[in-house]
Amino acid sequence: MTAVLNVLRDLHRIHQQLADIRGRLDRCPKLLNTAQAKVDAANNAVVAKKADIQQLQLAAKEQELVLEERAAKIRDRQARLKECGSNKEYQMLKEEIQKEEEANSELSDKILLAYEAIDQQQEQAGSLGNDLVATQGDYETTAAQVAEREASLKIDLERIKTDLQSAESQLPSDFVGEYRRITQAKGEDALGGVSDNCCGTCYKQITAQMMNDVLTAKLTICGSCGAILYPDD
Ligand SMILES: [Zn+2]
Structure with a gap:
């Protein structure tokens, strides 16, 4: 994880x-x-x-x-x-x-x-x-x-x-498809580090459920900007 x-x-x-x-x-x-x-x-x-x-x-x-x-x-x-x-x-x-x-x-x-x-x-x-x-x-x-x-x-x-x-x-195989699609479209904005429950790419807040998914390494995509999220420490 x-x-x-x-x-x-x-x-x-x-x-x-x-x-x-x-x-x-x-x-x-x-x-x-x-x-x-x-x-x-x-x-x-x-x-x-x-x-x-x-x-x-x-x-x-x-x-x-x-x-x-x-x-x-x-x-x-x-x-x-x-x-x-x-x-x-x-x-x-x-x-x-x-x-x-x-x-x-x-x-x-x-x-x-x-x-x-x-x-x-x-x-x-x-x-x-x-x-x-x-x-x-x-x-x-x-x-x-x-x-x-x-x-x-x-x-x-x-x-x-x-x-x-x-x-x-x-990258785990279940990430690859989305990763390819999003990086091709968005380049460096394809990923977003989450801190204080906010996406680091668009600064919008994410839900507690999404935060939980992020922390358990499930493929989670920001609802606002479409970036793949990971916890930023
Ligand atoms: Zn975002």
């Missing part, structure tokens, strides 16, 4: 260990996914920053073209100044040249500021690149740790499965 109760207690412990190990194995790929998501985010930040820089560089180049075209116009007008026939024409050209020079001076300031902004963005890109390298390093570390953990958990899992088979082989 005690032997059966001990087997049930062992089985419950083993099923709890199995659930724990399976839960830990399930978390392994999640840890890897989290590390990979950080690498992806860091990589996206680098790509986005590079695209921003490229846009700024294109805009600066366009402004430089405008600057050069205008400088060419100024040179052209300066040449015409020398061949100018009338004073009025001379004044007009002079004014045009002045206007274009002012515009170009303003534009070169803008271009200078644009290149300063590009330098800043490139510094940020550098720091984002460092972040990316760091997250890649973290990923490698996590991957190595996860692989080690998985290998060790799988060894534990095999050992506990062997324990399970050995404990199951000691």
Whole structure:
């Protein structure tokens, strides 16, 4: 009688260990996914920053073209100044040249500021690149740790499965059918240790008759949660 109760207690412990190990194995790929998501985010930040820089560089180049075209116009007008026939024409050209020079001076300031902004963005890109390298390093570390953990958990899992088979082989034949059915459906909740007349799995009270059955090692199933009951000491 005690032997059966001990087997049930062992089985419950083993099923709890199995659930724990399976839960830990399930978390392994999640840890890897989290590390990979950080690498992806860091990589996206680098790509986005590079695209921003490229846009700024294109805009600066366009402004430089405008600057050069205008400088060419100024040179052209300066040449015409020398061949100018009338004073009025001379004044007009002079004014045009002045206007274009002012515009170009303003534009070169803008271009200078644009290149300063590009330098800043490139510094940020550098720091984002460092972040990316760091997250890649973290990923490698996590991957190595996860692989080690998985290998060790799988060894534990095999050992506990062997324990399970050995404990199951000691179950009396009249327990086997219900035990199989309930463990398949409920896993670690297939068994419940009774203490203070309460099922340890659902915490509902059981009757005195059931308690008596539990203590005399009769197959007793909790009316509330369907667990096979054993006395928890
Ligand atoms: Zn219960």
